[in-house]
Amino acid sequence: MASAATALSFTPLINKKNVELSAFVSRSSVLSPNKSIPRKIVSVMSPQQTERKPSTTGSVKTAMTMTEKILARASEKSELIPGDNVWVNVDVLMTHDVCGPGSFGIFKKEFGPTAKVWDREKIVVIPDHYIFTNDQRANRNVDILRDFCTEQNIKHFYDITDLGNFKANPDYKGVCHVALAQEGHCRPGEVLLGTDSHTCTAGAFGQFATGIGNTDAGFVLGTGKILLKVPQTLRFVMEGEMPDYLMAKDLILQTIGEISVSGATYKSMEFVGSTVESLTMEERMTLCNMVVEAGGKNGVVPADSITHEYLKDKTSVPYEAVYSDGQARFLSEYRFDISKLEPLVAKPHSPDNRALARECKDVKIDRVYIGSCTGGKFEDFLAAAKVFLASGKKVKVPTFLVPATQKVWVDLYSVPVPGSGGKTCSQIFEEAGCDTPASPSCGACLGGPKDTYARMNEPTVCVSTTNRNFPGRMGHKEGQIYLASPYTAAASALTGFVTDPREFLQ
């Protein structure tokens, strides 16, 4: 067991003494510099594969799930099984203004002040969290990103310098997970890591995408690799025609309510079925976005023509999608008949505190928030606009709109809403009495500095299209957050109570 010491096993649930040596990566190191040649580090490489246990050799290939296949390819192995710890090549590393400075600090400390990142084209730096604020440290953090990106000549840095007018910054995008998709950084079959828990959003593209901390990111910055344990997969089969009052947000709230906030811990969540196939890319992103709220390691939706269509004009990097084998083994399989589902909310203070929206109709609310990577994409606003259009009335509570990215903001002001006689979302929102769409960023989803737009600074009740409602999430510890779809959020804004959108959509 001597070399098992170098294995980094991150599952606390297994007694390490019982695990076979071959299940661990037993040896890996950085090439040590030789005195007589220039000190170059080639790369951190996993060792040549030593012999495998007899049961896994031979010409019969083990059937694998999508996640297993992606990790197998990324670790240059022909096959893997859940529980294997493997060194994985990273295709894209994303970071933002909250975790970037810390990750860069660790990189410099560990690899040296003059070290260069492993690949200047595979790192995407997206300021998005605390942007439109007077908080000096927050502003400084964006400067730290810029200094590093300049020094390292990072190809993809979506910078912002004029905080007073986001439109004056041509490179600035906004919410990282939406920007990654819109800028073509998400591709089937690849491994994408980000210093943000909602990095799992990109699994919508049929790739392995998960969140990591600063230290792991620092390591990836220097080496382009990460040690991961292959997760088991939970399969969620969603069948049935999607009713026109439901959105992907309802589907994921249903799922999380079913398995709880720790139901998918250390697992991959695979979403298949006719309903999933009918979802647009943005809806698939919403679905995968909240995988982390169930404790999930990553979420995946198989790539198909909808994926390819979305990516057509966004990336020219070749990609190869993978799919779960027919005989692949899943830990559990859940089946949902979506046609029977009703609009849901997650009540305070947990994303798994599932309830029917119509059963909460006596809950008086103080405000509505539509925004974030979960519910601030163009289709989310389109959905809200549909409800306001159907009603024709004004909202009864302050309704905050925070587009996720510059592109979303532009679309709000330019794309005509079907069935509205040529109106844009922004016009419909204005007529309904909503607040003017704000500068694109993460906004108040996670509270943030005290002067963040729409931050909950008083103990109020809010219906929100965001992803978490733990105590204090949007600012005030005694605030009450009901997580909901954009349909439900808009309907609730119109009545001043938590409201099932069928009140307006049928």
Add this chain to the structure above:
Amino acid sequence: MAATASIQSSLTKPSFTTLQNSPSFSPISNIRFSSPLTSPSKLLSSVSFHTPQPQPQPLSFRRSATASPVANASSTTFHGLCYVVGDNIDTDQIIPAEYLTLVPSNPDEYKKLGSYALIGLPSSYPIRFVEPNEYTSKYSIIIGGDNFGCGSSREHAPVALGAAGVSAVIAESYARIFFRNSVATGEVYPVETEVRICEECKTGDVVTIELGEVNKLINHTSGKEYKLKPIGDAGPVVEAGGIFAYARKTGMIPSQSA
């Protein structure tokens, strides 16, 4: 990481040897890999791995006076007051988002993070974890329930706890990113329990934790003992001070240019 611990006078001074002497691992030195799969584009020029300072800076703030990990050949021991929390303690409760402008790799800001540890807990927790105007907590051991550390991937969470002087979290189960970050930073030991210790201990109880050949928590205030799950290979990584320190210690990364 334990070397800078201030040892309470009530504890006997141990001969401090680390888990390195246990037969479960031995360092691997400078293994070279030549790989035909490496393309020239992967060459990194002028990367130097320099020795870290003898004690990485943030660690010098880590130990509060009441916590002192003590290690001998086969175990690590912590002793101190415990602070008890419930299930699903998410990262917003551990370190609210408004404090995330603090950059953990900056020593001053690292210290400040400690002062905000667990400040997001609701008012149902009458005892504050860190007193106002303090940077560390008198509670060095946290006892939690299920799914400790769920929510965000923010590394500020285990960092804030470590900065506040926490040596170990004892919980029923962990969210994976929090667990991973705890080990990678070496800030706290994320230990699992066999039973719901959070229902049997009260904030302020004096506890001792032993990890190694024997894994248990002793509550001196109640007089009860509880089994803990072995932390396995994650233990030596935390012991070394995190993944980079561990990699240097075991020779995975050369520690000094010759």
